Amino acid sequence: MKRNTRPEGHPLRPGGAAAHTAFAVTGIPGGTDEVEAALLRSRLIAAVDAFGGHHGPEPLTVTITNRPADRPPAKAEADGPSVAERAEHFTAAAPLYTFDRLVLPDRTMKQLLRAIHIVERRRTLFEEWGLRTIQPHPSSAVNLEGPPGTGKTMAAHAIADRLGRPLIAARASQLESKYHGEGPKNLDALFHAAATQGAVLFLDEADGLMSARFETTSHGSEHAVNAMRSELLTALDRFEGLAVFATNLVSSYDTAFDSRVRHVRFPVPDEAARAEIWRRHLPETLPLAGDVSPRALAGVDDVTGRDIRRAVIDAAAEALLTGRNRVGQADLLAAVERVKASRPQRPAPVQPPS
Numbered sequence: 001m002k003r004n005t006r007p008e009g010h011p012l013r014p015g016g017a018a019a020h021t022a023f024a025v026t027g028i029p030g031g032t033d034e035v036e037a038a039l040l041r042s043r044l045i046a047a048v049d050a051f052g053g054h055h056g057p058e059p060l061t062v063t064i065t066n067r068p069a070d071r072p073p074a075k076a077e078a079d080g081p082s083v084a085e086r087a088e089h090f091t092a093a094a095p096l097y098t099f100d101r102l103v104l105p106d107r108t109m110k111q112l113l114r115a116i117h118i119v120e121r122r123r124t125l126f127e128e129w130g131l132r133t134i135q136p137h138p139s140s141a142v143n144l145e146g147p148p149g150t151g152k153t154m155a156a157h158a159i160a161d162r163l164g165r166p167l168i169a170a171r172a173s174q175l176e177s178k179y180h181g182e183g184p185k186n187l188d189a190l191f192h193a194a195a196t197q198g199a200v201l202f203l204d205e206a207d208g209l210m211s212a213r214f215e216t217t218s219h220g221s222e223h224a225v226n227a228m229r230s231e232l233l234t235a236l237d238r239f240e241g242l243a244v245f246a247t248n249l250v251s252s253y254d255t256a257f258d259s260r261v262r263h264v265r266f267p268v269p270d271e272a273a274r275a276e277i278w279r280r281h282l283p284e285t286l287p288l289a290g291d292v293s294p295r296a297l298a299g300v301d302d303v304t305g306r307d308i309r310r311a312v313i314d315a316a317a318e319a320l321l322t323g324r325n326r327v328g329q330a331d332l333l334a335a336v337e338r339v340k341a342s343r344p345q346r347p348a349p350v351q352p353p354s
């Protein structure tokens, strides 16, 4: 403990009493996760407060910091970059895909468009038409939920394109790792960037943030995850634009997200959808042999849109490599089988112990 009268101290008992005791605890190691540090600080302050309560009327000021007591804090060190500075890391870009490239079952497409419509028109619905009286937390995000390669990223771009807006894309994991332990501030900055640039906000890998259970072990503590989750709720309530989330895991979502996020499930394509996806992945300029049949190619099952894209590119490259100037049905069939065989094995879902 050390005497310290710097004004940044946390005044537990401000007042003009004659004897004013103040001390600093330099016990939080540098590099500690910010959320952890805040927790430590509040526990220490509460402990000292309780202690002070038993020791007469003398006022007490406590400063808990990881800086040496005599060095004045540099502003950037104390607060880190501002929200506006962090927001500069997120730049909006023109969307890459349009809806006419996306193949989804009619039901899913309607669900998607309805969800976007509700989020887009929420000011009319919830403010002007007063629906906030029955739902205080209107939807401000759409969650695209489905296995890898089923068109979620593509749909996020298509949504931005349909709305005539740019897109800001980020991954939840990137928010955490960019500045260690500063996830909530980065999340805030992401929403700030989308609001100021009038962009659709696309947040990939959003499951960890919305999940009811504590699942993250790689990026800090349970406390840090909870801090991100509450920041996300606050940001969603403030955000006037459209947020699109994408998730692979269908986990149990925290009920706080029930009203704020509308879920749209992206299925693995069935045979009819596969035929259509094959068709849309064979550009007119691609020299095809006469035997190529999207309908027959769709007979190969357990294939996603991403697999089909990869197969078309592989087949075309193979045809070139072997000195042929046309891509035939056999090339495409061989390529899609290669893609299926080389696909990383998805781990089986872990069963909870019974």
Ligand SMILES: Nc1ncnc2c1ncn2[C@@H]1O[C@H](COP(=O)(O)OP(=O)(O)OP(=O)(O)O)[C@@H](O)[C@H]1O
Binding pocket: 101, 102, 103, 104, 146, 147, 148, 149, 150, 151, 152, 153, 154, 155, 246, 247, 248, 277, 304, 305, 306, 307, 309
């Ligand atoms: N439903 C679809 N309709 C048309 N093309 C599709 C569809 N799904 C996937 N594709 C093709 O596969 C590519 C990759 O899909 P995308 O990146 O959108 O998948 P994703 O669902 O976001 O996957 P991940 O969960 O791994 O991020 C698309 O750019 C497109 O070429």
Ligand SMILES: [Mg+2]
Binding pocket: 152, 153, 154, 204, 246
């Ligand atoms: Mg994606």
